[in-house]
Amino acid sequence: MSVLSTPRSAVRLASKGTPLREHVFRIALLSSLVIALGFLLMLLIYVLEEGWPRIDATLWENMPSIRRPETAGIQSGIIGTLWIIGLTALMALPTGVLAAIYLEEYADRTKWYNRVIELNISNLAAVPSIVYGILGLGIIARWLDFGFTVMTGAITISLLVLPIVIISAREAIRAVPPSIREGSLALGATQWQTIYRQVLPSAVPGIATGSILALSRAIGEAAPFLMLGAATLVRFNPEGVWSSFTVLPLQIYSFISQSREEFHILASAAIVVLLAILLLMNSVAIWLRNRYQKRW
Amino acid sequence: MQNVSVRGPEVPRNIEALDPVFTVSDLSVFYGAYEAVRGVDLTIGNREITAMIGPSGCGKSTVLRCFNRMNDLIPGARPAGKIFFHDEDLYGDHVDPIEVRRRIGMVFQKPNPFPKSIYDNIAYGPKVNGMKGKMDSIVEEALIKAALWDEVKDKLKQNALSLSGGQQQRLCIARAIAVKPEVILMDEPCSALDPIATTKIEDLMQELARDYTIVIVTHNMQQAARVSDRTAFFTAEVDDAGERHGRLVEFDETSRIFTNPSDKRTEDYITGRFG
Ligand SMILES: Nc1ncnc2c1ncn2[C@@H]1O[C@H](COP(=O)(O)OP(=O)(O)O)[C@@H](O)[C@H]1O
Numbered sequence: 189m190s191v192l193s194t195p196r197s198a199v200r201l202a203s204k205g206t207p208l209r210e211h212v213f214r215i216a217l218l219s220s221l222v223i224a225l226g227f228l229l230m231l232l233i234y235v236l237e238e239g240w241p242r243i244d245a246t247l248w249e250n251m252p253s254i255r256r257p258e259t260a261g262i263q264s265g266i267i268g269t270l271w272i273i274g275l276t277a278l279m280a281l282p283t284g285v286l287a288a289i290y291l292e293e294y295a296d297r298t299k300w301y302n303r304v305i306e307l308n309i310s311n312l313a314a315v316p317s318i319v320y321g322i323l324g325l326g327i328i329a330r331w332l333d334f335g336f337t338v339m340t341g342a343i344t345i346s347l348l349v350l351p352i353v354i355i356s357a358r359e360a361i362r363a364v365p366p367s368i369r370e371g372s373l374a375l376g377a378t379q380w381q382t383i384y385r386q387v388l389p390s391a392v393p394g395i396a397t398g399s400i401l402a403l404s405r406a407i408g409e410a411a412p413f414l415m416l417g418a419a420t421l422v423r424f425n426p427e428g429v430w431s432s433f434t435v436l437p438l439q440i441y442s443f444i445s446q447s448r449e450e451f452h453i454l455a456s457a458a459i460v461v462l463l464a465i466l467l468l469m470n471s472v473a474i475w476l477r478n479r480y481q482k483r484w
Numbered sequence: 485m486q487n488v489s490v491r492g493p494e495v496p497r498n499i500e501a502l503d504p505v506f507t508v509s510d511l512s513v514f515y516g517a518y519e520a521v522r523g524v525d526l527t528i529g530n531r532e533i534t535a536m537i538g539p540s541g542c543g544k545s546t547v548l549r550c551f552n553r554m555n556d557l558i559p560g561a562r563p564a565g566k567i568f569f570h571d572e573d574l575y576g577d578h579v580d581p582i583e584v585r586r587r588i589g590m591v592f593q594k595p596n597p598f599p600k601s602i603y604d605n606i607a608y609g610p611k612v613n614g615m616k617g618k619m620d621s622i623v624e625e626a627l628i629k630a631a632l633w634d635e636v637k638d639k640l641k642q643n644a645l646s647l648s649g650g651q652q653q654r655l656c657i658a659r660a661i662a663v664k665p666e667v668i669l670m671d672e673p674c675s676a677l678d679p680i681a682t683t684k685i686e687d688l689m690q691e692l693a694r695d696y697t698i699v700i701v702t703h704n705m706q707q708a709a710r711v712s713d714r715t716a717f718f719t720a721e722v723d724d725a726g727e728r729h730g731r732l733v734e735f736d737e738t739s740r741i742f743t744n745p746s747d748k749r750t751e752d753y754i755t756g757r758f759g
């Protein structure tokens with residue numbers, strides 16, 4: 189006869205009801221969520237409502253203009269942003285991933301210089317973006333004489349996202365179980381073969397997710413570009429890395445500082461476009477994460 | 485005394501003449517300043533199954549991992565003493581640990597297939613070692629030898645992680661065999677498996693011992709008694725300074741260890757009075 193069927197234990201197992209404390213706690217959690225999401229939603233509705241009349245083909249087809257805000261577009265900003273992000277990805281991702289491999293797989297943590305590097309990468313991730321702008325202006329634009337070009341912007345933004353790329357790539361590499369490395373090395377694979385053929389393929393989804401999130405943070409940056417002195421009103425698309433440029437956040441900033449109402453509507457429309465790009469990138473990141481989630 | 489079943493007559497091998505593959509003399513292993521294992525003398529015979537038994541923490545894995553220089557990968561791990569592989573000093577200056585690991589394979593406690601297809605798991609070793617020959621037949625041969633071919637031949641492209649634990653472990657054995665090693669080291673290969681899967685691996689080991697030298701660490705005395713030719717019994721001793729060191733207590737033919745051990749500690753351990 190089972191213990192559970194005796195009346196005594198049945199009484200002991202019976203529900204006493206959820207205590208009040210549990211309810212209060214749950215409501216507190218829920219309301220925090222509602223506040224956070226509520227503000228985001230309000231913001232979205234606000235910009236969508238204001239920008240709605242200008243979300244049309246001319247927004248994409250036309251260049252910005254000071255004289256005709258009702259037909260001005262943001263093409264140079266969109267293209268400029270894509271240039272910067274593309275070039276940043278080309279420079280920051282390989283560098284960041286290689287640095288992460290060094291730190292995770294090769295660096296001897298008992299050596300002081302490796303610990304200094306580690307500590308500084310965490311510190312760099314917390315440096316305000318405007319400081320990177322000053323760095324870019326002083327060293328890249330002036331000292332290296334790269335001027336206010338796509339290259340200068342992309343190098344500056346690369347430096348800005350590099351710590352985040354390194355940190356997220358390290359996490360992805362660390363998440364690959366040591367047993368995979370042992371299995372590979374025990375077969376007579378070299379350390380580099382093990383990293384290249386086992387560790388990296390397993391870490392790619394995590395690295396990609398982290399990188400996209402890092403880049404999408406960079407997309408919203410205006411401060412470093414302001415510092416670099418990128419022109420706010422550029423009526424042409426960059427033709428190459430040595431061309432001058434503008435980016436969406438700068439464009440939005442310049443529209444908003446105009447007094448005419450049409451510019452504010454235009455700014456809202458541009459914000460909607462910026463948010464759409466961000467949302468798209470983040471969805472890709474989430475999709476990648478779910479698609480390639482590893483189970484060991 | 486345990487009821488011991490020594491290896492059946494289906495694999496008749498003369499275990500009297502010891503033809504050494506590894507000769508270990510006065511081996512101590514340090515992790516940093518800590519001497520985990522002290523003064524081990526041991527000989528591993530060619531195409532024999534040598535079992536290493538003893539309570540946990542007595543340094544069985546540590547010694548095993550010296551045989552293929554896996555300990556090199558642990559920062560601070562350092563062996564002292566000599567291990568000869570045939571007549572070569574395993575830790576000699578000219579020795580390449582990569583080449584050592586190719587010739588001396590290893591199977592781990594927890595099955596660790598790569599998150600790839602069954603086929604790619606087997607093909608990986610031959611590929612990184614630049615082995616010549618048709619990959620399809622290398623893969624097939626390894627899977628046949630590991631008694632896994634019939635179960636997986638129709639799903640070679642399937643992810644290895646979809647196999648059962650016992651199949652995964654046999655896949656790991658097949659993966660080790662594929663690079664044509666001379667020795668296979670196994671560190672508690674059945675401790676994560678159910679009894680049926682364990683029996684299959686034990687049968688497989690008997691089969692493999694025709695062609696390979698096998699060293700197996702096990703915490704399961706019955707397993708050591710069932711499969712091995714020789715048994716090394718380790719234990720941990722506390723020295724005057726209060727530090728624990730792994731020591732080899734007794735090394736002998738398995739039948740002798742289990743029926744007539746010469747050391748009191750061995751007898752206590754195998755009769756369950758200790759550890
Ligand atoms: N990587 C390591 N670093 C430091 N000490 C270790 C390491 N691996 C094992 N040890 C120590 O060495 C001793 C022997 O361990 P191990 O060889 O794993 O024993 P066993 O396999 O017999 O259980 C233990 O005291 C353990 O704590």
Ligand SMILES: [Mg+2]
Pocket residue numbers: 544545546671701
């Ligand atoms: Mg062990």
